[in-house]
Amino acid sequence: MATIPKLAPCPGCGETDGLDVYKYESGWRYVECDLCWYHGPGEGSIREAVKSHNDRVADLAVRRAALAAEYGPFVRHTQPRVRRAS
Numbered sequence: 001m002a003t004i005p006k007l008a009p010c011p012g013c014g015e016t017d018g019l020d021v022y023k024y025e026s027g028w029r030y031v032e033c034d035l036c037w038y039h040g041p042g043e044g045s046i047r048e049a050v051k052s053h054n055d056r057v058a059d060l061a062v063r064r065a066a067l068a069a070e071y072g073p074f075v076r077h078t079q080p081r082v083r084r085a086s
């Protein structure tokens with residue numbers, strides 16, 4: 001069995017806790033975040049869904065870094081979700 005790559009942190013909330021790979025009724029797989037409802041790209045396999053998600057996160061990181069270099073750091077305007085006390 002092919003190993004599944006580790007999931008990169010959610011591009012929406014930065015967490016890894018809420019991430020999991022789900023399956024559409026059509027059979028397509030995608031990464032979803034339970035904390036902020038981010039949806040990753042749909043792919044034909046769990047491995048591809050994780051890979052596409054990780055590629056997207058890496059691509060966003062590069063683009064955010066380029067924008068931050070030009071305009072200064074990105075400031076998020078939404079409130080972070082309150083985490084349950086454990």
Ligand SMILES: [Zn+2]
Pocket residue numbers: 010011012013014015018033034035036037038
């Ligand atoms: Zn998230």
